[in-house]
Amino acid sequence: MTGDITEIRYWLDLGIKAVIGIAVSVVGMDYRAVKNSLQELEQSKYHVTMQVQVMQSELDAIKNRLQRIEDKLDRALDR
Numbered sequence: 001m002t003g004d005i006t007e008i009r010y011w012l013d014l015g016i017k018a019v020i021g022i023a024v025s026v027v028g029m030d031y032r033a034v035k036n037s038l039q040e041l042e043q044s045k046y047h048v049t050m051q052v053q054v055m056q057s058e059l060d061a062i063k064n065r066l067q068r069i070e071d072k073l074d075r076a077l078d079r
Helices: 002-078
Strands: none
């Protein structure tokens, strides 16, 4: 009888440890997935920010060219 109780406790303890191990691994996997997703979002944000800066620079260059063209046209019309 005592041997049966000890064996039941052993299997119950083993089952609890297995459930805890599974729960920890699932939470760990979820944590890694969230961490990787955040890292990917940060990289995407950086790339988008860089693209916006490049586009802003290109727009400023186009604006300056158009202003020079407008100035040349004004001078040509004034003659």
